[in-house]
Amino acid sequence: xxxMSSDSASITxxxxxxxxxxxxxxxxxxxxxxRSQIVLAEGLADALLGLADYSHVIVVGWLHELPEAMRERRxxxxxxxxxxxxQGALALRGARxxxxxxxxxRLLKIEGVTIEVExxxxxxxxxxxxxxxxxxxxxxxPKASIPRWARG
Numbered sequence: 761x762x763x764m765s766s767d768s769a770s771i772t773x774x775x776x777x778x779x780x781x782x783x784x785x786x787x788x789x790x791x792x793x794x795r796s797q798i799v800l801a802e803g804l805a806d807a808l809l810g811l812a813d814y815s816h817v818i819v820v821g822w823l824h825e826l827p828e829a830m831r832e833r834r835x836x837x838x839x840x841x842x843x844x845x846x847q848g849a850l851a852l853r854g855a856r857x858x859x860x861x862x863x864x865x866r867l868l869k870i871e872g873v874t875i876e877v878e879x880x881x882x883x884x885x886x887x888x889x890x891x892x893x894x895x896x897x898x899x900x901x902p903k904a905s906i907p908r909w910a911r912g
Contacts, residue, residue, distance in 0.1 A: 775822065775887035776800055777873070783883045786825055791881040796865075798880075798888050800873040812870045816894035819880055822887040823859035830855035844909050861886075864894050 777800035788794075798819065800808075811817065833855050838844040849856050865879040875891065882888075 779886040820890040821861040826859040
């Protein structure tokens with residue numbers, strides 16, 4: 761891995777919660793109807809003030825089950841299918857140097873320190889690093905383009 765400048769510092773992150781659901785298959789393709797709970801650390805209840813007013817949230821997770829070899833992978837075929845063009849790891853949604861997951865999902869309810877969502881593509885026990893409100897005016901780019909092969 762390329763060495764960053766001497767000015768860069770290491771980063772230490774602490775999960776703010778864990779995903780709870782009945783899912784164990786990281787290869788699942790359709791997560792749209794999966795309901796999950798994000799159980800936050802006890803001291804974070806006050807941090808949820810106002811979040812229930814949003815219909816969707818952005819969840820940042822840490823893909824803790826991703827093997828080290830996958831983190832070192834620099835190129836792959838999308839979905840492992842060589843009918844698609846070879847892509848660099850940072851041009852794919854899967855394995856990457858830092859196994860971060862970013863998902864927009866529907867917010868169903870908040871009770872205490874538990875956030876219930878639908879459409880979160882993380883298995884049971886996944887550490888959650890952050891939760892943010894989804895704000896379409898900031899988070900959506902209606903005319904964003906993607907490569908022809910990805911239009912499906």
